[in-house]
Amino acid sequence: xxxxxxxxxxxxxxxxxxxxxxxxxxxxxxxxxxxxxxxxxxxxxxxxxxxxxxxxxxxxxxxxxxxxxxxxxxxxxxxxxxxxxxxxxxxxxxxxxxxx
Numbered sequence: 001x002x003x004x005x006x007x008x009x010x011x012x013x014x015x016x017x018x019x020x021x022x023x024x025x026x027x028x029x030x031x032x033x034x035x036x037x038x039x040x041x042x043x044x045x046x047x048x049x050x051x052x053x054x055x056x057x058x059x060x061x062x063x064x065x066x067x068x069x070x071x072x073x074x075x076x077x078x079x080x081x082x083x084x085x086x087x088x089x090x091x092x093x094x095x096x097x098x099x100x
Contacts, residue, residue, distance in 0.1 A: 025093075040069045044092050047099050057098040060084035064100050 041047075041054035046069065048054055053066040056075060060082065067075040073093035079085045091097035 040071070043071065044069060044073055045095065046092070046097070054092075055100050056088070056092070057100060059088045059098075 041052060044054075046054040046056065049066045051066075052068075054069045054075065055064070055066050057063070058065050058075075058077065060077075060079075065075070065077065067077055069075050069092060072089075074089045075092065077085075078089055088097060
């Protein structure tokens with residue numbers, strides 16, 4: 001198979017995979033909260049402080065933090081592309097993030 005054709009096919013497969021995962025996540029969020037009225041730490045059933053910020057343990061810096069969490073399960077300290085931050089956001093959405 002021609003190298004260029006193989007590269008194009010791989011790129012299209014990756015793109016389709018990303019779109020599938022995005023659609024799957026959106027479907028799950030819509031199913032869990034059809035009205036879209038729950039937000040932040042309450043949506044993901046996280047312990048909070050008196051200001052409504054989630055009490056989580058940061059994977060990246062190994063420290064306790066109180067941070068707001070957006071509707072997509074990303075803490076305010078989230079840095080896109082960083083493996084620890086990506087894992088933390090996944091754990092928040094899955095309900096297995098370490099809290100205090």
